[in-house]
Amino acid sequence: MANAPQHSDARGTGLAVALLIVGLVVVGGVGATLYATGRWWLPPVASAHGVAIDRLFYSTLVITGVVFIGVHVLLALFVWRFAARGAGRAVYFHDHRRLELTYTIIPAIALAIMVAMSGIVWARVRLGAPPADALVVDVRGEQFAWLARYPGPDGRFGRVDPRRIDARTNPMGLDPEDPAARDDVVSRTLHLVVGRPVRVQLRSTGVLHSFFVPEFRVKQDTVPGMTIEIWFTPTREGQFEIACAELCGIGHYAMRGQVVVQSPEAFAAWLAQQRPALAPAP
Template sequence: MSYAFNWGLPPAAASFAPEIDSGIALIHWAMLIIFVLWGAFFTYLLIRYRHRADVGVSLDDTTHSLKSLVPDVIVMIFEIGLIIFYAIPVWAHIKMKFPGGNEDPVELNVIAQQFAWNVQYPGPDGKFGRRKPELINFYNPIGLDLTDPAAQDDVVLANEIHLPAGAKALIHLSTLDVIHSFGVPEFRLKQDAVPGMEIPVWVKPTQAGTYELACAQLCGFAHSLMTGVVVVQSPDQYQAWLKSRAPAKPQQAAAPGANF
């Protein structure tokens, strides 16, 4: 199955990726069929009705004919189907139903800046430490307020996210400076980080592995260097990793432009 033609998409590694992939495949097959049918008819017309000295013009009913609305009806039915049975439900699933309550998702903050991804895990207490913009400096890129008890055990990383496979993760996405976009192609996930907003994103990785996180919204001269890794591990490995990092002071500081 994994060798089936998938329109050149990279391997899928998140729970909702197959839903997006099936939509892309369906639409592209439909596009191909429409284009081939259209193209064949078009070519036929060009050959059949090319100018010949002995053949005149045959006039059809051009003023009252509604013939050219027929393909429209077909396209419309297809689109209405797509909207009702595909786009709206899947969109609600991905963008509006966030894990919470008994699902106990892995929570983390991703704080983008020019040109790095800062990551904050709440640590064993499950509470994010307070952040203050005025505390931001080279050694404290997210401005973590260390006087806050909740901040004592927080794990702060740069350009590196660890997630357990098979569990839902809830990412609180924000940015320090300009708009960035959190994009992981294998997750089929993309979400802008907008200054002044904290935007929730969820993902349930299905395959262990290392994936590339790349900024997908122009954010300045080093935009293409703004990458990070997403390490998806088995839950055991993930827990072991988390233990090895905590308790932690802010570490591996991402200074502005630290990764180039």
């Protein structure tokens, strides 16, 4: 029994360290949550489908959060309950069919449910066809800004040709030989109508960018040579920021665009004031 006091010392140190770790995890977790909810949490949603995405996000957070806390509480309990106490030896067993089946099947079911929940929301948000009365806007990412194009009074987008892109005079690459292009309106600010679905046709000049408007819960890469369409319905008037979410070069950090969501009347008035991009300067 000469070793007994040493064991008791080690246990005391172990318990102190365990309590310190638990304390740090609790303080860190609670602190980070409070800080994050105030500063980095999701901005209030401003699109119709965003509500379903938020619901999915919060249910995933609750499910994984409960599992996370449960696992760590169990881990701490086991460390405390089954710590070495003197001469006892740990019990070892190999193969435990029921145990292995339990801890495989339960997480598999939980994960399958979560994947199905995401799949349903994804299918609704990304695979559904846009309504016929949707506004159509062409959006182009370039180093390091965003451009929006509207079809003008004829309601038709003119041809664009990357070879005609000129950073100063024709950043969209409109083809002046196409009559439909002559009245196209190009704006550095994306204007949308509250409550009206919008189809955004995304293009890119040069490199990959990503069209990200956090309030809309919309994020989509733009790829040179491709037109990628997304659609959504803005539900709140206001000004939001388009942040490029793809590292696209030295000016990436400054690649911000503005979205203005406004009433149908204000939108019509704004559009009526715009000069066609190809019109000679007054």
